[in-house]
């Protein structure tokens with residue numbers, strides 16, 4: 303459903319992605335794990351055609367209209383309320399505005415429908431960004447650090463929503479620097495360090511490859527072993 307083959311990206315003379323290769327199957331939850339600056343957002347930007355690669359090839363098995371995107375910078379209109387923000391998107395995507403309230407219900411924001419975005423907590427704002435990303439029921443979802451900066455309770459809510467997306471047949475591509483989140487949610491992960499994928503596969507398989515068994519703490523130690531840096 304999603305693939306990259308030998309992708310290279312440079313900003314000026316600095317190579318930020320080197321020979322990045324991976325594939326994500328339909329209905330899989332795939333996690334790109336790496337510290338800040340590893341190249342995670344750049345990979346999403348290339349896959350969603352917001353940025354050109356300097357080498358290699360990549361593709362998605364659905365049309366751009368069938369993909370959803372939740373980014374770090376959420377691009378919500380601060381002075382408009384939740385429902386108005388979603389209605390703008392509904393109009394752009396030419397889907398009925400009735401879908402806006404459904405999406406707010408999906409992320410448990412129905413009660414805040416009339417609240418302006420600049421009055422929302424971080425967690426609510428994140429959920430609204432997710433509601434907007436799922437508004438048109440995309441078949442492929444890109445989530446860039448969907449839970450970064452959120453309290454554990456709100457993060458768990460987002461995790462539940464990600465599992466719902468999968469249950470409804472979507473393919474999910476997420477980035478995170480949280481090992482626990484990756485192990486909990488992802489069928490497969492790729493460990494990214496300085497634009498290079500140092501390992502990939504099912505978390506438990508990666509751990510086993512390095513003689514480790516306790517998935518979460520061991521995946522962390524595998525990461526440190528391979529890169530020399532900690533994730534968080």
Ligand SMILES: Nc1ncnc2c1ncn2[C@@H]1O[C@H](COP(=O)(O)OP(=O)(O)O)[C@@H](O)[C@H]1O
Nearest residue numbers: 313314318336337338339340341342343344345
């Ligand atoms: N528009 C840009 N111009 C120059 N350098 C950039 C640009 N965008 C990202 N970079 C650099 O590319 C590297 C990867 O960035 P990014 O993909 O944002 O990493 P991550 O999302 O993993 O934190 C970083 O070193 C960052 O400074």
Ligand SMILES: [Mg+2]
Nearest residue numbers: 342343344446
């Ligand atoms: Mg990023």
